Amino acid sequence: MNAPKKTAVVICPGRGTYNKAELGYLGRNFPDTRLLEAFDAHRTEAGQETLSELDGADRFSLAKHTRGDNASGLIFAATLGDFKSIDRAAIEIVAVTGNSMGWYSALACAGATTSEDGFNIANTMGTLMQDALIGGQLVYPFFGEDWTPDCARRDALLDMAAEIDSRANCTLLPSIHLGGMLVLAGNEAGLKAFEKAAEPIDGRFPMRLGNHAAFHTPMQAPVAEKGRALLSADLFRQPDLPLIDGRGAIWWPHATDTETLRNYTLGYQVMETYDFTRAVAVAAREFAPDLFIVTGPGTTLGGAVAQSLILADWRGMDGKETFKAMQSEAPLLIAMGMADQRTLVS
Structure with missing residues (x-):
C-alpha cells in the first residue's frame, strides 16, 4: 500500500x-x-x-x-x-x-x-x-541569535525609520518584512542616516544589498x-x-x-x-x-x-x-x- x-x-x-x-x-x-x-x-x-x-x-x-x-x-x-x-x-x-x-x-x-x-x-x-x-536596500535583524521574537525591537526600528523618513531630503521605508529581519529601502540620504543611527551587529549589520533598488516603495x-x-x-x-x-x-x-x-x-x-x-x-x-x-x-x-x-x-x-x-x-x-x-x- x-x-x-x-x-x-x-x-x-x-x-x-x-x-x-x-x-x-x-x-x-x-x-x-x-x-x-x-x-x-x-x-x-x-x-x-x-x-x-x-x-x-x-x-x-x-x-x-x-x-x-x-x-x-x-x-x-x-x-x-x-x-x-x-x-x-x-x-x-x-x-x-x-x-x-x-x-x-x-x-x-x-x-x-x-x-x-x-x-x-x-x-x-x-x-x-x-x-x-532607483534608491537602495539594506537589511537589519530584530531577532537575536536564539530567534526569540522581539516585536518591541522591531517596532522601535520601524519608528526610527519613520523618523528618518520625515527628515528633509531623506526617504526610508519598510520594503520587506522578512521573518526576523527588516528590509528597509530608500534614497542614499535615508539609508546613510539609518546606518549611522542603528547599533552595529556582528560587524555585518546594517547590511547594504548590492545591485538592489528601493523595491516595494513608491520610489x-x-x-x-x-x-x-x-x-x-x-x-x-x-x-x-x-x-x-x-x-x-x-x-x-x-x-x-x-x-x-x-x-x-x-x-x-x-x-x-x-x-x-x-x-x-x-x-x-x-x-x-x-x-x-x-x-x-x-x-x-x-x-x-x-x-x-x-x-x-x-x-x-x-x-x-x-x-x-x-x-x-x-x-x-x-x-x-x-x-x-x-x-x-x-
Whole structure:
C-alpha cells in the first residue's frame, strides 16, 4: 500500500539567492531543455546574454550575475525548474507563495501565467529595475541569535525609520518584512542616516544589498508604469493552485479576476511593502501543510521561513531550539538548494 501524500506549500525565493555557490545550478538541475532554450531565445531576442551562458560561465561575477536584468531570469528559471522537479506522486502542493521577486516565480508555479509568460514578466521587471536603479536596500535583524521574537525591537526600528523618513531630503521605508529581519529601502540620504543611527551587529549589520533598488516603495512608481505599458493583461490567467501574495491575500483557482491580479502584480506589489512574514503565516494557518518547500536557488530563505513560523506561533514554535527539535523529529522545512534535502522531495 502506497504511503499517503504529504501536503506542501511551495515558497519561491527572491533576489540575492543566485550567488557563487549557485553557478551551474540550471545545468545541474533544470529538468526541461526545451523550456530553457525558449528562455534563452527570449533573452537573445532582447539583446541579452542567455541564461545558459550566464549559468555556464567559468566563474561567478558579482557585477554581472547579481544585476537585476540577469539575476531575475536566473532565479526565476532555477525556481521554476525546482518546482517542476517536485515528486507529485509523493507530494500534494496545496499553495504557492514567494518573497519579493519570487512573486513572479510563484505566478508561474501556481499556473497564473504560463512558464514563458512568467519568464517574460520576471525578466522584463528585473531589466526595468536595473535600468532605473532607483534608491537602495539594506537589511537589519530584530531577532537575536536564539530567534526569540522581539516585536518591541522591531517596532522601535520601524519608528526610527519613520523618523528618518520625515527628515528633509531623506526617504526610508519598510520594503520587506522578512521573518526576523527588516528590509528597509530608500534614497542614499535615508539609508546613510539609518546606518549611522542603528547599533552595529556582528560587524555585518546594517547590511547594504548590492545591485538592489528601493523595491516595494513608491520610489518604484516609474518602473511600475513602464511594466504596465509592456506587460499586457493576456499574460495572466486563472491559477491552478492557491496563490498567497505579499499582503497575505489568497488568489483562488476559478475565483481570480485576472485584471485585478495584473494590477496588483504591476502596481501595489511593486510600490508597497512586501509582507513575506504574513504570507508564510497565512500559508501555515490556512493550509496547515506537512511541509514548507523552499525552492532554489540558494539556501538563505529557510531561516526567514522558520522565523516567520515562530512569529506566527506555529505549532508552539517559539525559538530556534524548538524549530530545530521539530525539524530533527520530522522535517518540516525542505530547502531544495541543499542537495541532501532536495532528494527528500524530488
